[in-house]
Amino acid sequence: MRPTRRALALVAVCALAVWLAITFGARSLNALVVPALVALAAAAAQLLLAERPTITRSQPAAGFPGDVRRIELVVESGQPLSARVTEEVGDGLRSEFTSATLSVPTTVEYEVELEARGERRLGPLALTVTDVFGLFSKTFEYPKRTPVLVYPPVEDLAAAGVLGGAVERTDHRERFDELREYVPGDSLRDVHWKSSAKRDDLVVMEFDGTRELTGLTLVAESTAGHADAMASAAASVAVALLDAGIVVSLCYPDGRVERAGGEPQRERVLSALARTGPGRVERDADVRVLADDRGTRLTVEGRELPFERVTGGSSAVATDGGTTAGVEP
Template identity: 60%
Template sequence: MRPTRRAIVLAFVCVLAVWLAATFGARSLNAVVVPGVVALAAGAIQLRLADRPTIDRRQPTAGFPGESRTIRVDIDADDALTARIEEVVDDGLRTDFSPAKRALPATLEYDIELAERGEYRLGPLTLTVTDVLGLFTKTFTYAKRTPLLIYPECYRLTGVDSAFGGHDPFDDREAFDELREYVPGDSLRDVHWKSSAKRDDLVVMEFDSAADASEVTVAVEAVAGYDDAMATAAASIVTHLLDAGFAVELVYPGGRIEQAGGDPQRERVLRTLARAGPGRVESTDAAIHVLADAGGTHVTVADRETPFDRLTGARPTPAAADGGRRS
């Protein structure tokens, strides 16, 4: 507990009045001393006996870059106190919060703009409470830090057909079956140029519409500094697959999400990718492979590679998330 400047001035006036009364016999100065001493004692006792205010913070929901969240903290106190409210907000979060002075109980509200993928923290929160006369202050610190998760940017895949030669490899209506020799009449769009160069002869991709393609594994990797691009591509592809009815398994640097489908899997994948860092994955037979490095972000399906930007048609400008997808 600390005295405010007001208390220091009041105490000085009381001491001065006592000295003047003792020196010059001006007993009327007691009318100043007694109320001043009473006020100082009352303020000190009030803060000494004051219970610690209680804090009830509403957990903010995770979201996508470009969205915003209103942070709400309810502060309850049994005593009539005034408090200066301060809260630490992680760098990377855009906020209009500034320290505020409120009479307790009170509700603190401020807005946060979700900017970049990652896990951020709100807090610790500090209350500097003052007695009703503003003579003493006491500080309470609430060390708990509340997490706020920002998903990676997520885009609709609009250029899949053109990027993969007129065939959507993410569509469960057809599944890649094998490579075979080119025969007259085959579409050049189905030619697998990498394998053709190795064999010195044209080979084409054969698709089997009867194959069971309801399950798929996606493996994602990134070199240091390109994990945001990896997360964006992975989130976009997995969302596309889940929407098409696939059960998806995700292999990422440092972990794996077991195969599942539906909205619960979407949530698991997005939360994981919000935190995922750079790195490589162990050798896997994943049907879809994503690699982000200095050369860009590339997606490989059945040995056929394409830049991720081609799958989105053109990289869209930030917009409100639409069902977990950028429009």
């Protein structure tokens, strides 16, 4: 607990009043000294008895560079206090919010922009509370940080073009089982158009899944200093394949994402590529991404070509903003 400038000024006035009373016998100055001392004692007691406020920081959803997330800080306390909250925003994130003065309990909201691939952090956080007279302050530290996952940028990539040969070799389907109603996320290549026309509604073919899923193995590797380029290229290829209904497995310097398809696999692949660093992968691949001092290149069907030649040059994927359940910082 520390005295504020106001408290120091008040103490100085009291000391002066006492000196004047002793020197000149001005006992009427006690009318100033006594209330001031009472205020100082009451202010100190309030902060000494104040319990540590509880702060809950919302967990922002993962996203791509350029996405904006709204962060919510819920500050709760058993007694009303004046406070100043200070929040640190880690590298790879940008926010105009640094601190705010508020009355506790309250809720503070601010926006943060995702800037660079990786697992970024919000926090630590500090809350400085003052008594009702503004005479003393006390700072509570909240060291726990909240992770913010930033996916690599994803570029437009036509799977039927450059990846066409590799895609054709994966087109082995399981045995047809039944028709069912279309739900968002189903591949359009599973739509049974003839039956859909008769029913005036989309239906898709369901397969029994008794055969092992076939698909492509994507390998991503890079030398030091080129992990971001590798991650972006590999994410672009994986998203293009998954959007085309292709089952994909990913091998990258830090591990492997097992073969699967659909939206859950998309999130697994993007999350892995958001966190990975540089390194080589000794494994056969249907599609290989390599980023080094020579640039970023794809190898498909034994043919190597620069990644920039197969992209549309603009970001193709984004997620909706928002937050999920709160976590204690």
